[in-house]
Amino acid sequence: MTEDHDRAEDGGSGDSYDGARNRPPRSDGGTAEEPAAGGSRADGGTTSASGTVAERLPGAPLEEARDALADTDRRLLDAVVYGLYAVAMLFFAFPVLWIVSASVRPQGELLTFPFRFIPQEVSLTAYQRVFREGMVTWLFNSTVITLVGVGSIIAVSVPAAYAFSRFRFRGRRQLLGLVLLFQMISSIIIIVPLYSVMTTLGLIETRVGLILLYVGIQTPFSIWLLKGYFDTIPEELDYAARIDGCNRLQTLRHVLLRPIAPGIAVVAIFNTVFLWSEFVLAYTVLGSERSLYTISIGVYEFQSQFGNDWRAIAAASVVGMLPLVTVFIALQRYFVKGLIKGSLKGE
Template structure:
């Protein structure tokens, strides 16, 4: 029992250290966003502002185009989630239920495709998009996001479909349903938690992309929030450190709120999907 207690204590200590390491930069940026100009350059810098300057957020919202950047991100993320699920759900169902030659090799290939970083392909994609006329185009950006996120989500949803009893499909087929009808009417309702989890992960990854939109978008009015925050210092008005920090917090808050509100669905889907595969 003593050994188990020490083991649990060590585990909790490691978790606390991990949380502190990842949370401290965010809390520091939050502190910067609430400081005055004098506190920004103070030595040593204060850990907490003496009087939180919530007006810094009002200044950023009123004098910059951050609202438009947020809207751009919402458009791109919504299109990416829809396109990724439209592609991944039937592909994952086929890998889970259908038996065909090369199925295992194809599944491994899908997962291996996730190892290809978009940073390696972004310059060739730029030249291709110039040729196709997809530069400064939300459709082109969405296609890249779908290509980046689809491999892992296909693999994840295949494992989730594996956790759903195949007898449901067989009963629907006996009743006269086609494969497509069985997927829509029987399997999808049972797979809603997994599909929702996949959609949330795609949304978070698409929201945080920086290099791809930075390279493929030349029109600053089309920037998503990840690139728009960096562009704040090029806009009119007094954009200093505390205002950049406030813009960064505004960019992060939507993702944090979505994740906190829906984390139980994500954890449940990941647990169910890991039971098989």
């Protein structure tokens, strides 16, 4: 701006410059500062000077009004956006909070009229019952199955994804398509044949059987996700590792595993959530062997044909939720980062 003024005051070849200055619509904030320049111009062509003045006099209040309006608009927009956030938050948080609320109510106070979200009286009897009925066993079973299951899924899908990303073998694309196809088959649909196969193999009512099933079902998705991560890592890194004396497995272990760690974290969290809360397969495989029940079957225990102990169901759900929430909070940094990265760069 200052530079321009200097040029104008130098006079002489200012014609085209004046012409530009006279263009009527000026919406940028700089207009308000200009009268000084216009006024101080000694040689100034009359048309251009009067033009600028006429343009500016009513301009200032108008702009203020416009600014004020824009300010109000912005605030209104903010309010609407935050309002929508609040509604969404409430929508997702209500069931969880309701369950927490229900779990600490005394017996008989579950559904009151008028509706009360925060209970008048806090009672932990529901939690006592839940732990009496075997919550510790369920937690233990779920933990074992989830840890071993997720570990196995990662152990299978990392090398598989590495191979799909790096090796150029015959039928690679077809095999990848096949893996995707398996992902599309709902396990519920094949649950009856699965049951008979597992019975034949003697895997029914065993933790190993359930873990194998989980690995089989969850691996395809995990392979695809991890392959996306491997694809983002330049192949030169593999070459460099090979020149440095690594074989394929060492390349994977020493060089590639760390760069794809966010991907592994995503696979781990996703599968942990799934395995921890899975019900249908667990109930089918573990059947009537109560000592093997997982937390999700445990919750179901409090539901019977004679009546549902909603307080106990709520309490069991809260206890079952806690480990997951903890894990998620601990790893959410990777989770969000990993999800974004995978979705942007994955194949």
